[in-house]
Amino acid sequence: MKPFYSVLYLKSESISDEKIAVGMFLNTDRKPLFDYSENKLRAASKIIDSEVVDSVERLLRNVKKKVDSLSDDKNQKEAFDVNPFTHSYFDYLNRYSNNLILHSKPEENIGDFKLDDFDSLFKLLVDKNYGFVEKKDVTFRNQVEETLRASRVSERLDIKYRVPKNRVKSILRSHEVDYIGVNGKIYSGNVIDTTTDHYTIENKVYQIRALIDGLMELSDHFDLDKEGHHVVYFNEPKGIKQKDVIHDLTHDTTKLFKLKPWEMFEEEENEIEKAKVGKFSELFFR
Numbered sequence: 001m002k003p004f005y006s007v008l009y010l011k012s013e014s015i016s017d018e019k020i021a022v023g024m025f026l027n028t029d030r031k032p033l034f035d036y037s038e039n040k041l042r043a044a045s046k047i048i049d050s051e052v053v054d055s056v057e058r059l060l061r062n063v064k065k066k067v068d069s070l071s072d073d074k075n076q077k078e079a080f081d082v083n084p085f086t087h088s089y090f091d092y093l094n095r096y097s098n099n100l101i102l103h104s105k106p107e108e109n110i111g112d113f114k115l116d117d118f119d120s121l122f123k124l125l126v127d128k129n130y131g132f133v134e135k136k137d138v139t140f141r142n143q144v145e146e147t148l149r150a151s152r153v154s155e156r157l158d159i160k161y162r163v164p165k166n167r168v169k170s171i172l173r174s175h176e177v178d179y180i181g182v183n184g185k186i187y188s189g190n191v192i193d194t195t196t197d198h199y200t201i202e203n204k205v206y207q208i209r210a211l212i213d214g215l216m217e218l219s220d221h222f223d224l225d226k227e228g229h230h231v232v233y234f235n236e237p238k239g240i241k242q243k244d245v246i247h248d249l250t251h252d253t254t255k256l257f258k259l260k261p262w263e264m265f266e267e268e269e270n271e272i273e274k275a276k277v278g279k280f281s282e283l284f285f286r
Helices: 036-046 050-071 089-096 115-125 140-150 198-221 240-250 264-274 280-284
Strands: 004-011 019-028 031-037 101-103 159-161 175-182 183-194 224-234 256-259
Touching: 004 036, 004 050, 004 089, 004 115, 004 240, 019 036, 019 050, 019 224, 031 050, 036 050, 050 089, 050 140, 050 175, 089 101, 089 224, 101 175, 140 159, 140 175, 140 183, 140 264, 159 280, 175 198, 175 280, 183 198, 183 264, 198 224, 198 240, 256 264
Parallel strands: 183 224, 224 256
Antiparallel strands: 004 019, 004 101, 019 031, 159 175, 175 183
């Protein structure tokens, strides 16, 4: 078979004609290549239910693992001569994803392609920033995420999870928590960066209050401990107004969460490990 490519698209809605290019398959030199764009998926999560996008990403990740294993096989035949990469494979992906994944027809995308063409084709057809590593400043939020993902409890929690607004009625839009899990009660952690202005800090606190109200209502519905275990972490405030906000929040007896310096996360890590917390997404929304 002549070399060909197939672009994978994510539909914004199952009944809409809008679609977003998120991945690409290339078969050439008797080797299959596949990759998907995490950047495009992150962008898609702003207009598509984040649970749907997470599910699609897991599916694409499994496709990539399978393609990589076949590509490494020195005895690899033509990709569409090898199960499961038949012509009907991507049709199966479409059905499996509830018609949210589409693909361009391989027979319409035949050309004189080489393995080295993959990157340029991917940049042209899927993500122009493919392969570009942006140099990022090490911010407080970066440090928090790195610590969470490297922690002993990272496999027990949903990290950087977007709580869907259609499940938690107290929030006006899907709210991202730094971590969340459940076992008898909901465990959540939110981080406030106090190096920002005090208005931003106050707004973040209001959002967290609304989220926790909704999580408490959800807990009550599922017969869990309604109060839950909610922690809000902060770093060292830099300005007077920022310090005032944290001071007032510390002495606020109406707050429904614990307020702790980020340095105390290890204490919470021990608590989460001891409680054998499981992922919020798997227990509630599977």
